Amino acid sequence: MKLITKQTDYAVRALGYLSGRGDTFISSGEIARAENIPASFLRRIMQVLIKAGIVAAREGKNGGVRLAVNPATVRMIQLIELFQGKIELSDCMVRKDICPNRRTCALRTKIQQAERRLFQDIGKTRLSELI
Amino acid sequence: MKLITKQTDYAVRALGYLSGRGDTFISSGEIARAENIPASFLRRIMQVLIKAGIVAAREGKNGGVRLAVNPATVRMIQLIELFQGKIELSDCMVRKDICPNRRTCALRTKIQQAERRLFQDIGKTRLSELI
DNA sequence: TTAAACTAATACTAAAATGGTGTCAGAATG
């Protein structure tokens, strides 16, 4: 059971790398080499970050990517949801039909409690705190 | 992203059912019907619980399963690890070679914090609290 | 003005995890 997939992990590392490089555009290739991430995989990851507005891209030679926001405004929960989808915990919260005694399902309550905590802990952590 | 898979979910529901039935042996089939769980799937799940010593089985006609331990001693973390494996969070904690700057990896620290909390919240929850 | 170094977009494949089924054997019971 993994809480953080490679995509999220790679994204954090790439963003960390970028945050140390100011305003200059860095190529995905350079990041991939430096952080030991498969290059084409990282490119796809970058495109997600670009569409999310977290990094900005510049095409062409000497192009690349750079942070588009202050690292203090990027939260782990945003990255996790971007690459792993919303935290669902268990189907019984999503597909309400499958749990016969849903109303009194105590597991559900417990799990929701845990969810709230998880949001507090890794969720609200800012990218700036990681670098 | 899911914290609880169906196997774990089914296991909890089955154990909940058993906990209301005292010392008599109940067939997997009956539990499956009552809790709306695919029968053969539940059978496989029960075998795991049996091997883990959480339920005891009796073969043959009028056989079945029953709780082998006090529900208060069964913790969610045990069930999660049984069916979903240990909580690993990210590879950078497991395969120490892949993260180049592991020593100062701040994500690692944060994630470990979250892990501890997660253990407290759903992990240490007792089966008896869920039923 | 063209080659080189980039991103954009997306299709594709491989591997692993998850969810679910089926079967054959053997034990207990009535």
Added chain:
DNA sequence: CATTCTGACACCATTTTAGTATTAGTTTAA
């Protein structure tokens, strides 16, 4: 001895995750 169970697996389908590749288009610099 037929029925109702578990034991022990092998098998399959689907989804998720990881990773590769390809074609097109943009920018720059020689």
